[in-house]
Amino acid sequence: MKEYSTRAKSDILDFFKENPHKQVSASEVFKGLEAKGSHLNLATVYRNLDRMTDEKVLIKYKSVDNSSSIYQFAESMDGHDCYNHLHLKCRSCGRIVHLECDFMKEIAGHLFEHHGFTVSCEGSVIMGLCKECGND
Amino acid sequence: MKEYSTRAKSDILDFFKENPHKQVSASEVFKGLEAKGSHLNLATVYRNLDRMTDEKVLIKYKSVDNSSSIYQFAESMDGHDCYNHLHLKCRSCGRIVHLECDFMKEIAGHLFEHHGFTVSCEGSVIMGLCKECGND
């Protein structure tokens, strides 16, 4: 199945490139593009977000209140192998911090030795406040 | 606002007492009660689950696929102060393990010192396989 390059696709991609660290819902993408004069159908937005998530161009999360899905440009985490480290998520700004240090091994080691628990990173999140947001 | 004790409420509570470690969705509660001959309206189930969550009789989570909310009997974690430790969640059986050991402090300490990140436990989850499910 060969991919065509369409206006919808490139407009959506542009939107994420312009907002590399934001996490946005489908309707926010829709409205954002609308504001720039790019009128897409919501269903088209959904279809493209799905596709881009499959292609790992985007990363899909659940919004805090669980009412919807939100997407983030994956390139803002490029180079990261996100299946082998935990993610810290800032409750305030939504930023994702990748816990790629050796301490990760200690955590996995402790959980396995003392709790018989085998960590797998997919879906794991540690919530809190990041460096910037923690100082208020 | 004084609470009345109604059949709906006690049937739902019974259901959770019979399934203390299960995490179930509103419709699973609905169907489970239906099977036992207790016919409630789905809206009533939702309203009671909400109430019981407010009263902290239940704990509300998001299902793995984010499509719905799931509830668990809080008593199965009684005595735990769940706002001060992380939770390990088994990807296979759904069991929640409370990370109440001192290692928790090390995690929080490391994240703060090395990553400027202030952990807060609410909403944090570390996914993986528990002792029982890990051996297959």
Place this chain on the structure above:
DNA sequence: ATAATTGCAAACACTTTGCACCTGT
């Protein structure tokens, strides 16, 4: 008596789908 709770149907928000039409290759 009266305040809380229920059932029902309708409304909601978010997401998905069928299908005819359009576009990129």
Place this chain on the structure above:
DNA sequence: ACAGGTGCAAAGTGTTTGCAATTAT
């Protein structure tokens, strides 16, 4: 020409709400 993408409207999910009827106190 034809596979892939789009718009539109309709359908689907899970959840919430307004309201009249019912039930617990």
